[in-house]
Amino acid sequence: MEQTEKTLLGRDIFNKNMLSSYGTIVAGILIVIIFSILSPSSFATFDNFINITRQISLLVIIAVGATLVMTVKEFDLSIGAMASLGGVISAKLAADGMPITLAILIPIIIGFLVGLVNGYIITKFNVLSFVTTLAMGTVIGGFTFWFTGGSTIFENIPSEFKWIGQTSVIGIPLLSIVMILVVAFFWYFMTQMVVGRRLYAIGGNEKASKVSGIPIKRYKTLAFALCSMLAALTGALLASRLGSAHPTGGDGYFLNAYAAVFLGMTIVRSGVSNVFGTLFGAAVLGVLANGLTILEIPTFMQNVITGIIIIVALILQKIGREN
Amino acid sequence: MEQTEKTLLGRDIFNKNMLSSYGTIVAGILIVIIFSILSPSSFATFDNFINITRQISLLVIIAVGATLVMTVKEFDLSIGAMASLGGVISAKLAADGMPITLAILIPIIIGFLVGLVNGYIITKFNVLSFVTTLAMGTVIGGFTFWFTGGSTIFENIPSEFKWIGQTSVIGIPLLSIVMILVVAFFWYFMTQMVVGRRLYAIGGNEKASKVSGIPIKRYKTLAFALCSMLAALTGALLASRLGSAHPTGGDGYFLNAYAAVFLGMTIVRSGVSNVFGTLFGAAVLGVLANGLTILEIPTFMQNVITGIIIIVALILQKIGREN
Amino acid sequence: MNLLKFEGISKEFGSVKALNNITLEIKSGEVHALIGENGAGKSTLIKILTGVYTPSEGQIHWDGNPVKIENPKEAKNLGIDVIHQDRQLISSFSGLENLYLNTIYPKKFLGVDWNAMKKESSILLDKWGMDIPLHKQVSEMTPSERTMLEIARSMMSNSKVLILDEPTASLTDKESELLFHFIKRLRSEGVAIIYISHRLEEVIDLADNVTVLMNGNLVKTLHQSVITQELLIHYMTDGQTTINKKEKNQRHLGEVLLSVSNLSTVDKTVKDVTFDLHEREILGVYGLAGAGRTETVEAMFGLRKKEAGTIRFFNKEVLKPSPVHAIQNGIVLIPENRHEDALIMENSIAENMSLPILNTLTKFGKLQKNKETQIVEREMKKFQVKAVNSSQPVGELSGGNQQKIVFAKALLSNPSVYICDEPTQAVDIMTRQQIHQFLETQVEDKKGVLYISSDLHEVLEISDRIIVFSEGKTVANIKNENLKPDNILDICYKFQKEVVME
């Protein structure tokens, strides 16, 4: 009997989990269905599906980074600035004739190092990450401006560099493939590897983790470094996709990345940030932007609709969870 | 003997408090001294002091609102959009010949109502304020765009409307006076009144406050409403100061407002958001922008310097606290 | 040889001397109990040993060599494990993962080997005869399951010293028995145990040596052969208090204050609860862990969703229960979990205590801080709270003193009904007596008390009437006349069996 109750309870939790995901996921599916009905020939096509995966790819990559930092209950507000910097460095190196692999790798390394600095300052001096990374973002933005003289880099960018952001492999954009790899890797990293479990433990109860002897500072710093690294990668890929790099080109990702992470947090019962949730959140944002554009809804109405749909999804999911 | 120990420790805590404030405040004073030495005839003048108070006035007003919401451990990311909306509504009403008091009052009321909606959704359905207000900001932005058709409102704005943002009373700008009134009122509100005490209690431990019989939802909703109201007021004053209102004119305040709040949190030992701290934080940002421009430092260097100074101040203050 | 030696350890927080020149030796295979009134410095000594605090003065010796323990990790590496007074678990993790929090996960390729974890842990649990639902998230576990989980976790590694800081505070007798069984086994395997508790019977039962602390000073270390309860109390209180067993005087019950009938909650933690609470009555509530007592109270306060049944306050049905409504009606709750439900750790004592009565401290919305301080300091004196002054943050107080604040806060609102959920957890026996006395005088004054405790002796000592919970149901409602612990326990086990046989 004891046993039965346990399994009952197990099943119960499982059902609750399903229900809790209900709201946002059902909203997501509904959106897709509505768009498919309204625009069967443009929205509901395989081409457009592929198109959407490419469009969300960069958002997903940068948002996965934000997910890591949010897992340890911190913020990194410098990701937008870091993406911009990553983009211009990458484009400049490529334009200066550096081999493409290096032109992508060097900004990633720089991103990682900047993230280490963020993490070091925040953990060593125990300062608030929100304001520290905000300030760091300002510093990075100033540096980027100095580096580019304020102008867009687009001259002499070799076509091999653009190739990365623009090519497809058997019909699937390389960017979408990179996105899938990043999601798969960090999903494994966060849920199956010890380091991920430690990060979740820190986010769950920092004091208890510390008392258990987990080196909090080191793990948090790692989260910041990986986050910043993914932001720089996003910037480099953006430069490659656009064939140019604008000194504030990545800034726009910042709020959307956090929107994706927060949407993703709602699909699990525990309410913690998670890589699949982030992918889902970015997909919702991407599908909305794509579908509403295809339906030729004016921009201001798109904003209103997107905002309302997000709010309604959040509410639905809470109601779903309660029943 | 008991008594002696009490007073001794009492003094000790007082000292710790002083020390903890040390870093950021000393950094603030240092900045002022350095600017005064470098530019005695321009920076260190009464005129410039007045000038700075006017320049920070709007930032302070909107940031005080953010302080209230942060007190209950929530975010309102729609304040930038709300300021923009407040500005265009106010300008439009004034241009349409509405009495000036109404042209200021109506957007404030609208702000309050929007804040009530924010608070209602967030507390009723227990959804995350970060993503809810982000979505609400998108909705408001879309609405503002629709309302203005995307263009700046500047025609037919009566001079009495501009007067508010541009006049001075015995040499002190009206905007600075409004700022002082807002700070004084909300300082009193938060520290001397029961409602403020309850808001701090909710921020300290929501569950315990609930068990103690505080109607959490009502108080949180109030914080959102006041925050949004102050954002709308900021927008209206901005429109009056510029004699025009742009549909995204207030958006830029959003991050700076939170930077001010977070800087302000560092000056008290408890690390909670507080109205004076916010004033101080905004003043640091304002003095830096003013001083660096007066010294004719190029913009990108200004960014780098501002960011670094903030980070160093944060670190100093933590070191000060530890010793 | 001694495994562990504290030599001249002192610790100051500002000008508070939490520990003063403590010298103490502990051998392998010894159960060494630390006792002392609230705020005596017991937890602080432990935190120094585990690297949470560094001592202001003094030296720790390990295996005869001086060591510096700078952080919990180093303590862990030496073989020091601790179960803190406050549970240190990740509530969003399953029990299984919490077991592995401070050890190495078994790995398969790059990832965690979940199956190996399950196997390892079930072997461990079997070995010790423990039964913990490891698949559950900690947030779903009962307080006692959490304690057992922490104990199991400390067994994951081969510790040389295991420290238990008030492990039985939220355990029922049955679970405590189980715990004592572990402790004895560990001792026989050569592990040194440092045991902190306010329950002197346990200490007498378990300890080889007992050290008494008072105001940060070491009063005496006593060997098992000489200790008696009276002696311990004598040393703990400097000879100023003795336990006085008092006779219960019969009281005339008055009107019904609270009445609950057939209550159940949506989450089924409460299934069928019925009881009445009268004026001048202390109604004791007993049940094995997870019996749903806390949940019943939460439902009455609207903190848990009600499914069916009725709740009445003063004969008026409460349709929408909420803390606001309860407090307005003069019903106050002393919650079981002081960290989460009762205190704001960063806020001062005064701010915490005045929270429910702020309304009475205002003039035109302005808070009258002088009046607040006055009232708060009066209550602090009444409960002998050991603190610097009323503006000290609650988080800096010792566990027992925090509990005193919870209590003082509740009575400030001058309620007519006290609902106490484990009110004497973590407080020393003097305070416990004081709380009992206080409640008894309140009851004389036509008030009512609902007294939940997992300490059966305590329930029997204070209650006029006892209701017994089992599996979310009230299964017995008995007058406390000539009752023995066994009578109550029999009821518990009988009903548990019945449920099992269903």
Next chain:
Amino acid sequence: GDGDVSDGEGEKNVAILTPFLSSVTTKQMVDTLEQQAGDKGWSTNVIDTNGDVGALASRMEDVISSNVDAIILVSTDPNQVKSQIDSAEEKGIPVFGSDASYIEGMTLNATSDNAEMSKLISNYLIEQIGEEGNLIVFTHRPHPGVLKRTEVLDELLKDYPDINVITEQEIQVPGPIENSRQQMENLLLANKETDSITAVWAGWDEPAIGAAQAIQAANREDIIVTGIDGNSQAIEMIENGSPIKATVKQNFDGMAEIVIEQMENVFDGGEVEDTEMYAPAELIEGK
């Protein structure tokens, strides 16, 4: 195309994309484009990405996949959507620029010549201050048009050693008026003597408005300000005798007209007259 209404002989469907709809002049141009396209019986769809160029590329892909008949890029650098322009070309969707620039793969760009406009206003300013004095430059280099204008100014100033540029400041977007106003207030305090600032050159009209407001409030009306664009608030201020003395009015209607005219040619199976066509700009001076 697979049967969308916009195909073939039916109604033409034109997508108008810009990241800067919140800028007054961009908005003005978009309005004209919509209106003139409407006059031809075409439907239009305006998409704004609020300053985000990455999003602009995505939205462009969306309209390409929904098979519009033509795309107009307004006030943006087409280099940033190079690959989208190429895929539009592949699908046979003509891409027009309006106040953008021309790159390979596009059909045409109609613009004011930024270099020409900058020359016009800069020469006017240099002449007004008598080829000497202290100049402040307000710009926003990330914007390609403003960048071009600033570069032309830099080039011109090389010939006038007596003109000293005190400082060049970046103006923040969004909120350029408030930002330039604050910067100007600070600079006025830093340079208090008469003649310590002679003039302010602003890369577009919004910073000019902010600077002029600061100057007026400080009663330093000896300082003159110029803008570029000809937005209506600036023109009104010029007429009212504010410190803004001149601006160059871009002929946005003209640009829109060129685009629509040439687009009709293309729809009718013809060719465009040129890939880069200019709508002449006009200097607006106060009295």
